[in-house]
Amino acid sequence: MYFDVIYPGNSAMLVVKLAEGESFKAEMGAMVSRSQSVQISGQIDGGILRSARRSMFGAEGFFFQNITANGAAGEIRLAPPELGDIKLLDMREGVDYFVQAGAFLAAFGDVQIDTKLQPLAQGFFSGEGVFALHCTGVGAVAVSSFGALAEIEIPDGEIHIVDNGHLVAWSGDLNYSIVKAARSWWHSITTGEGLACSFTGPGTVWIQSRNPSSFFKWMKKVVARK
Amino acid sequence: MASSFTGRYYPPGTGKAQSVRVGLEGGMLKVSSDNGEFEPIPLSDIELRAGGFQKDRIIIRNKVTGETIACHDKRLLAALKQNTDASHLHNEIGKISKGISIYPVLHFSSWIFALVSLGTAAILLYVGIDGLIDAIADRLPKSFDKKVGEIAFTEISKDERLDQQKKDVQRINKLGKKLLANLDPESYEFEFHVLETTDVNAFALPGGKILVCSELMRQVKNDNELAGVLGHEISHVTRRHTLRQTLHKAGVTASVEALMGNDPNLVGQRLAHLLEIADLSYNRKQEEEADLTGVELLVKSGFPADGLLRFLERLEKLDLSSNNRMLAIFSTHPMPKERIDAMRERLEAIKKAKKK
Numbered sequence: 369m370y371f372d373v374i375y376p377g378n379s380a381m382l383v384v385k386l387a388e389g390e391s392f393k394a395e396m397g398a399m400v401s402r403s404q405s406v407q408i409s410g411q412i413d414g415g416i417l418r419s420a421r422r423s424m425f426g427a428e429g430f431f432f433q434n435i436t437a438n439g440a441a442g443e444i445r446l447a448p449p450e451l452g453d454i455k456l457l458d459m460r461e462g463v464d465y466f467v468q469a470g471a472f473l474a475a476f477g478d479v480q481i482d483t484k485l486q487p488l489a490q491g492f493f494s495g496e497g498v499f500a501l502h503c504t505g506v507g508a509v510a511v512s513s514f515g516a517l518a519e520i521e522i523p524d525g526e527i528h529i530v531d532n533g534h535l536v537a538w539s540g541d542l543n544y545s546i547v548k549a550a551r552s553w554w555h556s557i558t559t560g561e562g563l564a565c566s567f568t569g570p571g572t573v574w575i576q577s578r579n580p581s582s583f584f585k586w587m588k589k590v591v592a593r594k
Numbered sequence: 595m596a597s598s599f600t601g602r603y604y605p606p607g608t609g610k611a612q613s614v615r616v617g618l619e620g621g622m623l624k625v626s627s628d629n630g631e632f633e634p635i636p637l638s639d640i641e642l643r644a645g646g647f648q649k650d651r652i653i654i655r656n657k658v659t660g661e662t663i664a665c666h667d668k669r670l671l672a673a674l675k676q677n678t679d680a681s682h683l684h685n686e687i688g689k690i691s692k693g694i695s696i697y698p699v700l701h702f703s704s705w706i707f708a709l710v711s712l713g714t715a716a717i718l719l720y721v722g723i724d725g726l727i728d729a730i731a732d733r734l735p736k737s738f739d740k741k742v743g744e745i746a747f748t749e750i751s752k753d754e755r756l757d758q759q760k761k762d763v764q765r766i767n768k769l770g771k772k773l774l775a776n777l778d779p780e781s782y783e784f785e786f787h788v789l790e791t792t793d794v795n796a797f798a799l800p801g802g803k804i805l806v807c808s809e810l811m812r813q814v815k816n817d818n819e820l821a822g823v824l825g826h827e828i829s830h831v832t833r834r835h836t837l838r839q840t841l842h843k844a845g846v847t848a849s850v851e852a853l854m855g856n857d858p859n860l861v862g863q864r865l866a867h868l869l870e871i872a873d874l875s876y877n878r879k880q881e882e883e884a885d886l887t888g889v890e891l892l893v894k895s896g897f898p899a900d901g902l903l904r905f906l907e908r909l910e911k912l913d914l915s916s917n918n919r920m921l922a923i924f925s926t927h928p929m930p931k932e933r934i935d936a937m938r939e940r941l942e943a944i945k946k947a948k949k950k
């Protein structure tokens with residue numbers, strides 16, 4: 369299997385070349401183009417119990433597509449809906465990542481993706497989009513960003529705070545808790561804005577340079593003016 | 595190496611991991627990658643802590659060089675224990691093992707989890723998630739609301755200016771007292787606070803603490819309107835709307851945990867934290883309930899029934915674009931149009947009943 373990011377920058381695309389019989393997982397609806405032999409089947413990952421768990425705990429069902437080259441080798445191009453970049457996270461034995469659900473694009477190799485049951489204070493994010501997928505195994509995970517994708521290394525014991533709307537992925541060794549980005553309780557409770565993740569190293573966080581919901585709000589303002 | 599475990603190696607001062615194997619030999623921590631072996635680390639040089647979101651991994655730091663190794667494998671703790679006599683390490687190993695069991699629900703063995711999932715799924719087929727969480731809320735003792743409210747209030751008062759201006763506080767307490775006199779004395783212990791902000795809004799914490807914005811107190815025309823707001827907020831408490839919304843946001847697991855009372859302080863703390871940061875707008879049904887229950891309380895207490903209605907009607911007529919903060923009350927207490935209609939209907943009914 370060969371995969372690579374083409375047109376990196378603000379209109380990145382993922383190209384995947386499959387030998388006959390090879391397959392991988394991708395976000396629903398990400399296909400741009402494909403060879404005839406490449407087939408896409410929708411599937412809820414992990415069977416009935418896990419999907420029951422998912423619906424119970426608020427993930428609102430995270431759906432994957434299985435993409436397979438059937439009968440002949442083939443090639444497929446994938447792209448996320450938003451303007452932005454794509455990054456391949458290298459997965460090795462023992463290394464794990466959390467990927468913000470909206471940023472997941474595809475997974476290659478022997479990668480398990482779990483919509484991990486998260487302890488309480490973080491469990492309410494279904495609506496906010498900071499519901500994280502837990503990726504383990506060996507292979508690679510492709511994540512997409514809105515705007516540019518940047519990497520922040522956090523050394524052992526240091527703390528770094530990231531606005532929730534800018535989160536893409538982070539390494540599993542990081543401890544994190546949800547904090548208010550702005551000081552006012554009143555502001556966050558009436559607007560639902562201003563939440564951030566406080567990470568404690570060691571580990572790496574990948575962020576996007578634009579916040580989708582802030583962008584949407586800005587768009588609404590521009591449209592309303594006309 | 596006797597036995598080795600999969601881990602990540604972070605060079606000093608970095609956050610980028612290399613995949614490594616970690617083992618113990620002759621009082622030394624041995625770390626190796628595909629590219630070869632690292633300098634062995636004497637166990638006397640290391641410190642330990644639990645890391646990761648669920649405190650489910652062991653973080654080993656070399657105090658001398660600052661390099662860090664992270665490992666998932668609990669067997670490493672046992673191996674460390676065997677290989678060292680250092681009491682500070684034994685202490686830390688004990689702490690980490692404890693830390694790992696902070697979230698008991700997550701550590702059910704998987705078949706118990708499967709049974710619970712299936713059982714819960716069966717219940718869900720009948721009542722739905724909302725029904726289940728509401729049923730759980732109904733079974734929680736009143737002391738639970740109080741605990742969550744108190745923890746949240748402590749946090750909130752750290753960040754917010756709670757107005758101590760005597761006039762406002764006195765005014766609100768006087769009105770509140772009049773209303774509470776007509777409430778079941780077995781109900782909650784209410785407290786009224788004034789929050790210094792330019793928003794026009796009010797909020798009810800579980801267990802009876804009610805926060806009214808100072809600007810709302812400027813904007814009400816008279817005590818009757820303010821009493822209308824208080825009646826509405828008091829009803830959110832007695833009908834446990836805030837607690838329910840918090841549990842809904844927290845999800846089924848947390849609600850079950852709250853019910854089973856694993857550790858009321860811990861669960862309460864986490865709910866209070868959620869209350870502090872989540873968008874907990876009430877739903878339409880809750881708003882109408884609070885409106886109508888509030889109207890009943892107003893009438894019982896000798897206030898005109900239409901205080902809240904008049905206030906909301908006036909706010910609703912304001913130009914949306916001119917001042918959003920004036921309309922903040924509709925962000926947490928939504929559905930102005932439907933609510934106003936429903937309240938009008940109820941008030942008509944009360945009038946008719948009086949005439950008879």
Ligand SMILES: [Zn+2]
Nearest residue numbers: 876881884927
């Ligand atoms: Zn309300």
